[in-house]
Amino acid sequence: MLRCTDNLPLELYTAAQVRALDARIINDFGVPGIQLMLKASRALFSTFETQWPDCDALQVFCGKGNNAGDAYLMAALAVERGYTVRLWQVGDAPSAGDALTARERAEAAGVVAKPWRGELPDAGVIVDGLLGTGLKGDVRPAFAEAINAINASGLPVLAVDVPSGLCSDSGRILGAAVRASVTVSFIGLKQGLFTADAAECVGHLYFSDLEAPDAAMSDPPSVKRLLLECQHEVLPARARTAHKGHCGHVLVVGGDEGMAGAIVLAASAAARSGAGLVSCATRSAHLPGLLASRPEVMGHGVESVSALASLLAKASVVVIGPGLGQQRWGRALLSEVLKSDLPVVLDADALNLLGAKPELQRRAATIMTPHPGEAARLLDCTTADIHRDRFAAAAKLREITGASVLLKGAGTVIADDQGLAVSHYGNPGMASGGMGDVLSGVLGALLAQGLCASDSLRLGVCAHGVAADAAAALGGERGMLASDVIEQLRGVLNG
Known part of the structure; x- marks a missing residue:
């Protein structure tokens, strides 16, 4: 069931709108993309420590997009602060752009990424950095298997931006989706987090605008959230x-x-x-x-x-x-x-x-x-x-x-x-x-x-x-x- 915090914005956006906002922050306001990822990783880590103060282990699942970049940097923060971290790579690792930079920084901090071979996570909190808002069709088999393993583990799950497999525009499950305990969304709240199958997947919803300049958020939202x-x-x-x-x-x-x-x-x-x-x-x-x-x-x-x-x-x-x-x-x-x-x-x-x-x-x-x-x-x-x-x-x-x-x-x-x-x-x-x-x-x-x-x-x-x-x-x-x-x-x- 979706449970919202009290301080969420009322404005909701499509994935395309949020990508445009992200590009505007980077190109028009000179904020490097890797800096946005670092801020996202800090928001994730802070939420993790607040929600699970007694947990000392993370199991991080990564794909290759920007969500994976956020998760890689969160893993680096956790290693630096003495947490036990296992990072599972599903499919190809990030190989270009800010996500690659994030991966390299995580590896420099001592994060070791291992290919996921079907292991069932058995301890700690899972971080879902598999798939983001760019998902168009049903989840591919390798990712669906990882999602099913995450859900079968019974462990608490922290989703990066949107639970993997949930359409961020419609809230529909695209074949398979992570059932998160907590989701932290960034820059602009996605409209699909509030309807259709979202109630089964989102859990507690938190938000960080990543300190985006107010002037960058000038476009009207596609949907308003009611209070x-x-x-x-x-x-x-x-x-x-x-x-x-x-x-x-x-x-x-x-x-x-x-x-x-x-x-x-x-x-x-x-x-x-x-x-x-x-x-x-x-x-x-x-x-x-x-x-x-x-x-x-x-x-x-x-x-x-x-x-x-x-x-x-x-x-x-x-x-x-x-x-x-x-x-x-x-x-x-x-x-x-x-x-x-x-x-x-x-x-x-x-x-x-x-x-x-x-x-x-x-x-x-x-x-x-x-x-x-x-x-x-x-x-x-x-x-x-x-x-x-x-x-x-x-x-x-x-x-x-x-x-x-x-x-x-x-x-x-x-x-x-x-x-x-x-x-x-x-x-x-x-x-x-x-x-x-x-x-x-x-x-x-x-x-x-x-x-x-x-x-x-x-x-x-x-x-x-x-x-x-x-x-x-x-x-x-x-x-x-x-x-x-x-x-x-x-x-x-x-x-």
């Missing part, structure tokens, strides 16, 4: 004279036969997130259960489209999809909602219905919140295609629909009028039914309180994830329910 404390400011304090009419009216539409729970969760989340009024348009049979579980919500039995019109006239925001189903009833209600001029949050079965009718997509919603399967149906591709580049998938959905898009999953991705953003909040306990229903209710409530789509998305996804983390902290991840998250929302949003 809850930075999003809170978009939700103003309530006036002392506020009443429910000032805080918006959310209409939640859904809950076909047998799916009452989804609509209760979404409506409850909207109420706990500050909506002044919450109404539900659902099957009449669900009203007794709805009112018994959440009496603050106004329940309306809706068996036909005509019964929905008067409810739409009173609402300020519509959330549609939780438990909606994909039968005639759900299709009719969705069609009616999309005729209105209200802000709309589309989730769950509303997205599946939309995927079957591409002609509706350009007036689909103010906000849509697909998981990868729903995104694949909307984009007419596979879930593997979505996973291959979650940032590109979210951006494409926004381009097609004009909506502000929230692509669910580990490292939730947002594409809206502010660009691309990613949230690393949340935990595996959220892998249970109803979590998406809760999120849609949160977003509807924030829209109803006057926030724009972008601000609603960014605050909402952070609040939802932090509430889930708070629920997990109370009772653990396994067995966590969507209703547990709802009970944490009030505290998070008022924090």
